[in-house]
Amino acid sequence: MCSLSKEKTTQVTVDADKLRSEIRDKSVKVLDIRKEDDYKQGHIPGAINLPLASLLADDSPEKVLQYAQSFGIGDETSVVVYDDTFGALASRVAWTLEYIGHKDVSLLDITYGTWKKLGLETSSETPSAVKTSHSLKLQPQILATSDYLVPAKEKGAILVDNRERLNFLEQHIPGAINIPYRMLASGQNILRPKDDLKRLMQNRNINADSEIITYCGSVGTLSGLGYYALKSLGMNNVKLYVRSFKEWKSLEKPIEKQNDANYWDLSAE
Amino acid sequence: MSNTSVSQSKPGNAPTHKVNWGRLEEAERFSELVKQYRQGKISRDDFRRFRLQHGAYGSRMTDDYSMIRLKLPAGEVYAEQLEKVADLSEQFSIGSAHVSTRQNFQLHWVALEDVSEVLRGLAEAGMTTREACGNSVRSIMCSPLAGVCPDEIFDPTPYAVAATKFLLRNPMCQSLPRKFKINFTCCEKHGMARMVDIGLIPQIVEINGKPQRGFKVFLGGGLGAQSFVGHQLEQFTSEDELLHTIVSVIRIFDRLGNRDNMARARMRYLVNEMGWEKFQNLVLKERAMLKMLLSILIKLEVDKTPDVLRKISISSEVPSVPQGFARWKKSNTFKQKQPGFSSVFLTLESGDVTATQLRAIAEMAREFTADGQIRNGFTQDMVFRWVRDEDLPRIYSKLLEVGLANPGALTMASVVGCSGTTSCNLALTNSHRLAKEVQRKFIELKIDEDDDLRNSTIKISGCPNSCGQHEIATIGFYGGGGRLGKDMYPLYTMSLGGRSDEDTTLGHSCTKVPAKRVIPTILKIVEIFKSEKKSGETLDLWIRRVIEGNGGPNIKSLETIKDLLKSVVSAPTKDQDEDFYADYGSDGSYHTKTGRGECAA
DSSP states (O other), X not given: OOOSSOOOOOOXXXXXXXXXXXXXXXXXXXXXXXXXXXXXXOBSTTOEEOOHHHHXXXXXXXXXXXXXXXXXXXXXXXXXXXXXXXXXXXXXXXXXHHHTTOOOEEEEXXXXXXXXXTTOOOBOOOOOOOOOOOOOOOOXXXXXXXXXXXXXXXTTXXXXXXXXXXXXXXXXXXXXXXXXXXXXXXXXXXXXOHHHHHHHHHHTTXXXXXXXXXXXSSSSSXXXXXXXXXXXXXXXXXXEETTHHHHHHHTTOOXXXXXXOXXXXXXXX | OOOXXXXXXXXXXXXXXXXXXOOXXXXXXXXXXXXXXHTTSSOHHHHHHHHHHTXXXXXXXXXXXXXEEOBOGGGEEEHHHHHHHHHHHHHHSOSEEEEOTTSOEEEEEEEGGXXXXXXXXXXXXXXXXXXXXXXXXXXXXXXXXXXXXXXOSSOOHHHHHHHHHHHTTOGGGSSOSSOBOEEEOSSSSSSOTTSSSEEEEEEEEEETTEEEEEEEEXXXXXXXXXXXXXXXXXXXXXXXXXXXXHHHHHHHHHHHSOSSOGGGOSHHHHHHHHOHHHHHHHHHHHHHHHHHHHTTTOOOOOOOOOOOOOOOOOXXXXXXXXXXXXXXXXXXXXXXXXXXXXXXXXXXXXXXEEHHHHHHHHHHHHHHBSSOEEEEOSSSOEEXXXXXGGGHHHHHHHHHHTTOOOSOTTSTTSOEEOOGGGTOTTOSSOHHHHHHHHHHHHHHTTXXXXXXXXXXXXXXXXXXXXXXXXXXXXXEEEEEEEEETTEEEEEEEEEEOOBOSTTOBOOEEEEEEEGGGHHHHHHHHHHHHHHHOOTTOOHHHHHHHHHTTXXXXXOOSHHHHHHHHHHHHOOOOTTTOSGGGSOTTOOSOOOOOOOOOSTTO
């Protein structure tokens, strides 16, 4: 996995200015992960719509490969993904592309809502794409399965739950630590600056070489964002438990809970 | 990683915080000590002391999460600070913040590893948690109506701020026998001068023909497992002597307070055991000595420059009056001494407020208040001051949009409940949720509209300690456990007739009330009151009459009330009513479970 030859550095996030110039140069494919209706009302110029629900309907590698090829994404194509949901849906798609072996994929560092608020250009035209070919090289080292979790934990892997605090207290995978997805963002950016994130991880005694598995409630979106937050720090041994807590519960595996406290009653929601 | 930069320009000329209470290096040190603690390099007890000194409590049944208490001197908080608290509660807590009965925000269930980040964020916005817990001088309170109350002699706020400047991080306050509380009030009615270690009420007397500012100073009061009403030190304490007086009292407490028995360590016990006259003499002597020795060294720096009030632009359109406005205006607004201005009280539920609501409140403070700030109140509430009367319908509409327009703030419908089993180690019952349930029911029943009940209060604590201030409530409750056969159920002890104004009285214990019978019990008391009251008599005054043994033709004393409540409070068997045996917020069977007290460190 670790080759010394050509190591292309892919940025985890791309800022609006860089994306705009890449769009002008036509050197990038942009994916919009919002619902089709929202997309039709306006999107970043040139963006192709891939609603998360469509992907989740069948996220087998073969199907994902089909999507990529139909969008004109080749092995070397730069891809930038965005959404309007904290970057979590975009992260899930980016991870999926990474999993089938696409290396050059980044997240836009703001949501579409912020893009619009900044007054940046939008379009309602649907671009046409020329089909291309893409190879399939699965990257199992970024995927965690339910069977993998327990032995990995025993060997020292850190299990990170990216759901909100109250959900975590209520129930979680035994031994997991909680890094709520809200902690990862700052201001209008979907991820905090690197130094900030680094400090948060150091406070938790998480080191650059730790093995980390992220998970969330159901389909690996919030934990997808967690995955990329860690990747942005240059951590390379990060995995996404993509089927997450929903699967864990359905398998009736052990669950841990913060007992004897009525914390839900503190919420003013 | 480069970030898209977004400049966040805020509209208007909203003032920002004047005093920076925060210190970034304290956040850094906290982070360092958490690491050392996790590595076993410092003991649990040492770390705990440090943690409390920096405003972080342990949480119910776990030290891995903290309750972070801010220290907001005089309860003052600015719009930008509210937004910071909103962000931090979303990022590191549960997405809601809690307003305490001592004007502070609390953030619950923060991972110990993140406390330093919260301290960092607070410091960036000029706020601190330093000495918000632990054996220190806690946040100095000041009535939320200070400066606008028609009955006040002068605004005590600058004195509360100046005293904080002197005492915060002062070496003399770092290791007291126990916590120490100071309250300033505007007048006799709006504050708790007699229920605190040092209580201060502004006063002006004429000395040699010249008016001289000063205070009535009350010492040795306080609520707790054993409560006492404070004693007035002297007829008049001039403002020049204020700091000497405060320092003298703290020094005596530091020297003589009970360091062996934590349950008797608060200053009120010292005063009680020594006797008031002896204590009073000691304070006066100490002060005389201090004045001779330290007159040049200590001085209270009172910033008396008046706050700049902004011109609030009033829109020319006549607003339509939203539904419910009249009811809300009656129970949630207060006419200021300055003509044309009102203060607006927000009815929160047990002091809880979401991050989204906090941001909305910040926006409203910018838009509608001439001083651009918020004051947290004494009853888990928040207060806008300096709102133009013409703007009240507009601010009400905005509050409606974010679910903050409930009526009842200044009436019995607004109920205080401590955090109880939602986060506190000592709690026996879920007083927090119960207070919410009572409040919802009472607003539904429009109890806030009943002038007979308006000035009465309901306060609920989850254990015999008095964080919910039940002893100064007209109807107060503290939690415990009851048992029928082998089955346990949540049970409150009810006291009646407490108050915290110039006639400060502690409530008299009346009877025990199961948690699930608290609402019908209060309603039954109201029913008895209605049939026995004299014309124009309010509930609190009638209860005083009952306690004096003169409650009306049919009510001889509290014993009669107890008898009349018997059918309401009797316990059914578990087969008859299973819900009776579960506390609010739980579906399982009730059992009591407590850990070590955190405030007692």
